[in-house]
Each structure stands twice: as C-alpha cells, then as structure tokens.
Amino acid sequence: MAQQQYDVVVIGGGAAGLSGALTLSRARRSVLVIDAGEQRNRPAGHIHNYLGREGTPPAELLSIGRGEVSSYGGEFLDARVTAVSGDADHGFTVTTDEISVKARRIMVTTGLVDEIPDISGLEDRWGKDVLHCPYCHGWEVRDRAIGVIATGPMAVHGALLWGQWTPDVTLFLHDGFALTDEQREQLEARRVRLVEGVITGLEIVDDRLTGVRLDSGETVPRDALVVQTGLRPRDTLLTMLGLTTQETPVGPFVPVAPTGATAVAGIYAAGNVVDPMAQVITSAASGLMAGAALNADLVMQETRRAVAFKRLGVDGDNPGELFSRDYWEKRYAGHGTHLFRGKANAHLVSDVAGLTPGRALDAGCGEGGDALWLAAQGWETTGVDISATALERAAAHAAERGLTVTWEQGDLTSWAPEPGAYDLISRHFVHMYGAAGEDLYRRLAGGVAPGGTLLIVNHSYTDVASSTIPRPDLPEMFMTAPEIAAALKPDEWDIQVAEERARPATGPDGAETSVHDVVVRARRR
Ligand SMILES: Cc1cc2nc3c(=O)[nH]c(=O)nc-3n(C[C@H](O)[C@H](O)[C@H](O)COP(=O)(O)OP(=O)(O)OC[C@H]3O[C@@H](n4cnc5c(N)ncnc54)[C@H](O)[C@@H]3O)c2cc1C
Incomplete structure (x- = not known):
C-alpha cells in the first residue's frame, strides 16, 4: 500500500468490487481494494453469460480486472476486513487483522455465501457437477441426466426450468418433500421423473458424478445435480455500521438504492451482498453504478468544503492558510x-x-x-x-x-x-x-x-x-x-x-x- 488514506476503500474484490474500483480509479480517485479471495464462483471452471468474455475462467477475469484497476492507479491488499467505523463527515477507518486505513467513502462488495444442503458428498462436488443455476451451467450439461434435489421452495420451479436444457430431469423428493396436486400434474406433464426417499450419498467415478444413492439402497444414475442453496449475505460490516436487513423471498438482505447508496451516508454496496440474484455481469454493472454515484457524492462534499473555505476567505486547496x-x-x-x-x-x-x-x-x-x-x-x-x-x-x-x-x-x-x-x-x-x-x-x-x-x-x-x-x-x-x-x-x-x-x-x-x-x-x- 502506497498510503494510509484513500478516497475510497472497496471491501471485496469480486466482479462488483473490481468494477467499482475501475470506475473510481478512472475518475482519478485514490482507491484501495481489500479482498479475502473467496469469490463465490471460484469452484467453477468458467464464467458464462458474460458478454465479451464468455467462458473465461473466474481467476482469469479477476486477474484481467485487477490489471485494469492497477493501470489507473488502484491498489490492492489481500486481507480480510474485520471492522469499519466512522462517518461520512469525518471519514471511515477500515481495519484488518494487520492494519488500519482511512477512507472518505466505503464500497462494500463482499458477496454472499452459498449454504449447501447438508447431504453427504454435495459440498465436495460444488461448482463441478453439483450446480445451482442453469444460466451458469445449463448449456454445459445440456441433454445430460440431471437430478434436482428438493431442498427448498424453488425445487419444482428448478425442475421445470432445467427441462429447457435437457429432457432427462429427475426431481428427488429428498426427506419427504411434499408436492401439491398442481405441482405433481405440472411435473408429470413435463415428464420430470419423481424419486422418493432420503439421499445418503453420491456415487463418484474418476472424479465425476455418476449417480445418487438412496436409503433404499438404490442408486439413480445422474451426470449432474442441482440444489437450492441458502443465500447468506456477507453483510456483517454493513450491520456493524447500523444498517438493518429487509426480508426478501430468499432471505434477509440490506436494502440499497439503485445507485448502491445505503441508509448510512458514505457507505455504498453492490453485487451479491445486497442483490442475491446478481450474476457476474450484473454485479459488475452495479459496481460501476455505485462507483459513479460515490464519485458524485465526493464531488458534492468537495464543493461544500470549497464553499465553506471560500466564505472564510481561504483557498480550500490550502487549508493551512487558516492557521497562518x-x-x-x-x-x-x-x-x-x-x-x-x-x-x-x-x-x-x-x-x-x-x-x-x-x-x-x-x-x-x-x-x-x-x-x-x-x-x-x-x-x-x-x-x-x-x-x-x-x-x-x-x-x-x-x-x-x-x-x-x-x-x-x-x-x-x-x-x-x-x-x-x-x-x-x-x-x-x-x-x-x-x-x-x-x-x-x-x-x-x-x-x-x-x-x-x-x-x-x-x-x-x-x-x-x-x-x-x-x-x-x-x-x-x-x-x-x-x-x-x-x-x-x-x-x-x-x-x-x-x-x-x-x-x-x-x-x-x-x-x-x-x-x-x-x-x-x-x-x-
Ligand atoms: C459455483 C458458481 C458458479 C457460478 N457461475 C456463474 C456464471 O457462470 N456466470 C455468472 O454470471 N455468475 C455465476 N455465478 C454467480 C457469481 O459467482 C456471482 O454473481 C458473483 O460472484 C457476484 O460477484 P460479487 O462481486 O458480488 O461477489 P464475489 O465474487 O463473491 O466477491 C466477493 C469478494 O469479497 C471478499 N470478501 C468478503 N468479505 C470480505 C471482508 N470482510 N474483507 C475482505 N474481503 C471480503 C470475498 O473474499 C470475495 O473475494 C456462479 C456462482 C457459483 C456459486
């Protein structure tokens, strides 16, 4: 780090944070990105539905993004932020285990954690052949044998949706998942096979999923499994600053304005930490929006300051005059x-x-x-x-x-x-x-x-x-x-x-x- 005081500290260096940092460093702001390196899609081989970079490995996109931010003077620190304090008037202090830096504004882009259902073997295959999103992985497993595990209210929707990519969808009614008559009729009409019984594990051969084991002893052959994860925002830093969450259909998230502004002045947030549905490209877009809004906010703060100094008869670029x-x-x-x-x-x-x-x-x-x-x-x-x-x-x-x-x-x-x-x-x-x-x-x-x-x-x-x-x-x-x-x-x-x-x-x-x-x-x- 070249300094201790930045215009903006961006916390989280995924798509949202890097895009915000790019916008801000191109706006000639001093920017430090602090990142703990746990981007949500890091287990995946490639990023899909990112126009212009279709199929890029996640680490490669991050490396390209870091290079772009650095080329405009943005800086990076690989660390985890443990606390943020202060306010927009006096500035914020951002603390990691090793250092504290000051920032006039904060952009929180810490993403979310996927809570994988507690079924033996799922965690190990996450992002490989245990999947959650057809837009991220559907094309790659088209026409293959897909199993959807019913672990949440979106299970039936998921099974119907994945039918767009393959005619071979099985819905596992794991642990007694109850269907309504209407859902049963929809699934039958769309030829989704239903399997009762508790899943006891996955069958893996040569580092590839081949089937799903049931408590009955049966193994149902499958090439990929779909689960609905719990979506837990990494919003501790936001709640530490006094922000509160609001219930959404997928759990509580901190609400933000379309600009990324939160209810606490000077704190902006973008990407999955505040928007569970955001994909990589939409996270990047929200980072851009928050970066632009944040720059405008700083310009207005600087204008208020310049006017105040002018009224005191002092040039705001040289506040030392006031003590001469x-x-x-x-x-x-x-x-x-x-x-x-x-x-x-x-x-x-x-x-x-x-x-x-x-x-x-x-x-x-x-x-x-x-x-x-x-x-x-x-x-x-x-x-x-x-x-x-x-x-x-x-x-x-x-x-x-x-x-x-x-x-x-x-x-x-x-x-x-x-x-x-x-x-x-x-x-x-x-x-x-x-x-x-x-x-x-x-x-x-x-x-x-x-x-x-x-x-x-x-x-x-x-x-x-x-x-x-x-x-x-x-x-x-x-x-x-x-x-x-x-x-x-x-x-x-x-x-x-x-x-x-x-x-x-x-x-x-x-x-x-x-x-x-x-x-x-x-x-x-
Ligand atoms: C398996 C999988 C595959 C996916 N594939 C695709 C795909 O193909 N296409 C697509 O568009 N989307 C895909 N997604 C969704 C994609 O991962 C998210 O949309 C995207 O990562 C959100 O970006 P973000 O910047 O908000 O958060 P993230 O990319 O998760 O980045 C957040 C960053 O903040 C850091 N952080 C958190 N807390 C702190 C802290 N206290 N201090 C410092 N740093 C911190 C984290 O370590 C992390 O590096 C996939 C998701 C998963 C789970």
Whole structure:
C-alpha cells in the first residue's frame, strides 16, 4: 500500500468490487481494494453469460480486472476486513487483522455465501457437477441426466426450468418433500421423473458424478445435480455500521438504492451482498453504478468544503492558510481594538474553578481573556498565540489590570510545550483542520505534568445548520468529544469529561441564542 488514506476503500474484490474500483480509479480517485479471495464462483471452471468474455475462467477475469484497476492507479491488499467505523463527515477507518486505513467513502462488495444442503458428498462436488443455476451451467450439461434435489421452495420451479436444457430431469423428493396436486400434474406433464426417499450419498467415478444413492439402497444414475442453496449475505460490516436487513423471498438482505447508496451516508454496496440474484455481469454493472454515484457524492462534499473555505476567505486547496500568521493578523487588524469579548470562556471557569492553581498554559490565547482570568485566580500563566497583534493587546490588558502573564508567540501547528511543565493546559476554540487537530492535542498533552489537567473545548459541528451562529460546513475541523478523548493514550489519561454542552450566546444580530460546545477534560495519571 502506497498510503494510509484513500478516497475510497472497496471491501471485496469480486466482479462488483473490481468494477467499482475501475470506475473510481478512472475518475482519478485514490482507491484501495481489500479482498479475502473467496469469490463465490471460484469452484467453477468458467464464467458464462458474460458478454465479451464468455467462458473465461473466474481467476482469469479477476486477474484481467485487477490489471485494469492497477493501470489507473488502484491498489490492492489481500486481507480480510474485520471492522469499519466512522462517518461520512469525518471519514471511515477500515481495519484488518494487520492494519488500519482511512477512507472518505466505503464500497462494500463482499458477496454472499452459498449454504449447501447438508447431504453427504454435495459440498465436495460444488461448482463441478453439483450446480445451482442453469444460466451458469445449463448449456454445459445440456441433454445430460440431471437430478434436482428438493431442498427448498424453488425445487419444482428448478425442475421445470432445467427441462429447457435437457429432457432427462429427475426431481428427488429428498426427506419427504411434499408436492401439491398442481405441482405433481405440472411435473408429470413435463415428464420430470419423481424419486422418493432420503439421499445418503453420491456415487463418484474418476472424479465425476455418476449417480445418487438412496436409503433404499438404490442408486439413480445422474451426470449432474442441482440444489437450492441458502443465500447468506456477507453483510456483517454493513450491520456493524447500523444498517438493518429487509426480508426478501430468499432471505434477509440490506436494502440499497439503485445507485448502491445505503441508509448510512458514505457507505455504498453492490453485487451479491445486497442483490442475491446478481450474476457476474450484473454485479459488475452495479459496481460501476455505485462507483459513479460515490464519485458524485465526493464531488458534492468537495464543493461544500470549497464553499465553506471560500466564505472564510481561504483557498480550500490550502487549508493551512487558516492557521497562518497572515490570516490571523488580518483578522485581528480587521476588528478595531478587539476581536473577542475579553471575558473568560464559560467552560474554563466552570471546569477549572475547583483546581489548585499551579502552572497554566493557555494555548491559542488570542487577546488574553482566559489567560488573564487564570492569572487572576492565582495561576502562574503562559499564553501562546500566533498573532503578535493579539499578544500586544493581551499584554496591554494585563498591564491595565496589574496581572502577570508570560506571553509567547508560537505557531500551534508545530509549537509544543515543554514536556510535563504545566498543571493545566487549556485550549479553547482552536479548530485545526483534519489530522492537524489531533496532532495538536497530542503535543499539548505532552506538556501536562502527572496529576495535571488538559481542557479542550471546541465548537460543535452540530451547530452547522444554526441560523443564528452557523459554523463553517467543515466537519473535519470540529472533532467530536469521543474523537478528542480517543486521541489521548488511555493508559496515561483519566477522561473526566467528554461531552457536548449547550451554552447561551449572543448572535451577530444581538439576539440571545444557544450554541453547543464539545468539552473534554482529562487528568494525567
Ligand atoms: C459455483 C458458481 C458458479 C457460478 N457461475 C456463474 C456464471 O457462470 N456466470 C455468472 O454470471 N455468475 C455465476 N455465478 C454467480 C457469481 O459467482 C456471482 O454473481 C458473483 O460472484 C457476484 O460477484 P460479487 O462481486 O458480488 O461477489 P464475489 O465474487 O463473491 O466477491 C466477493 C469478494 O469479497 C471478499 N470478501 C468478503 N468479505 C470480505 C471482508 N470482510 N474483507 C475482505 N474481503 C471480503 C470475498 O473474499 C470475495 O473475494 C456462479 C456462482 C457459483 C456459486
């Protein structure tokens, strides 16, 4: 694997997955296909009814498909995915036994498992002369002696259908399968022979099926057998993400839109995992459809993001601008004598009030509202900010109030506190983009002394739709409380608070409103 982060991870590299990956890699998306190599038709010698590749061995089609995907930059990992977590806004994590990779979107194409009826010998001959589908194998056994074993409700339909390929069809009423009078009349009219009795095994000569043994001791000569398998979708990853199944005539399957979109945003599915009737060519077609829909979904997410950055005055291709010295100098300069209210943040006051003052760091201190409150409470306080203008204003406020604070100009995209130097590190509303946010929490965490407190407060992305104080539509900028807590090593930190809180606020129009913040308070062990 060339990287740890992909636009799309495709889980399952059969016809559906490879076709989706081809569509996406041709759409210039970074794609990783993770495949456990258990394609449903792998026991079969050839693929039939695949226009343009009629009669191709399954492994050959896969190899051609992999080559095509690779030629456009798609990558492969031979492994089994054990878990998928996350969401479309913050991205997904895909886990195998050995690695974790991140993906913006997921395509699940894990296929299904055929549950072969529990009759001695059937499993060994599966895909060779024990068959299920006349469109896959009918031509190859035309005019031969075919036996249909009645193990499910489609048995009579199967026996009648196979009569299209051969005049010699026997229906085994294995274990007392009951026919209606109408079915019996249909089968007799179509000259399907009926055999009563329990099947005890198959007769194999020179690696070829020659007959079916019954408990009566009789052996009925047959060249091929047809069974109705149970169709069990490999949908554990889908249900793990909260999707539920719906009953279909062949069992429960997760419903999807014609585009392959599931009810969970960012998760698409195609092929046999969601469509039990899909053949190889229709699985490939559904993979193409899901790939195209998924690409359109990503384009719209990218457009929302570009618009949000544009509104912030930043080029979306360079989110780092949002944390540059120039950006903040312009923001402070554009706001007369102050950008912020100068008051301490409510969660600092509520969550720090009970602590014994020691050394405190306010990371991203701006014009000093929090740092000055801490100093007034007796904390030996350092305030760090990227903007010289903000620090000058903060120092002037400190002088006015006779408070002592150490002011330091530092770029929080790389600045790190002295290890273990502080009894309290507080960081309010410094919203870095994507992985930079997590990186900042880790660096700040390193500055907290044993027994000390780390207090992280963010705006909540849930306010994005608020009409009074809307947040930029950039979910990657607003980590949730569990995400922040997860960035701290569990053996080093006791998470005391990790929650979303509502707080009263005043909107730009002066109206009283309520906003939501994410608060994480942790104590270093
Ligand atoms: C014996 C037999 C013969 C058939 N012959 C034909 C035929 O001639 N013509 C035809 O059109 N159809 C045929 N079919 C049907 C055909 O097999 C399916 O239509 C087709 O395989 C469905 O493609 P898919 O991509 O959805 O799933 P699959 O081809 O089954 O691929 C799913 C892939 O996902 C992988 N996977 C599953 N879970 C995970 C995980 N957690 N992590 C990573 N990878 C995972 C699996 O290992 C597998 O490689 C046949 C079926 C059988 C059983």
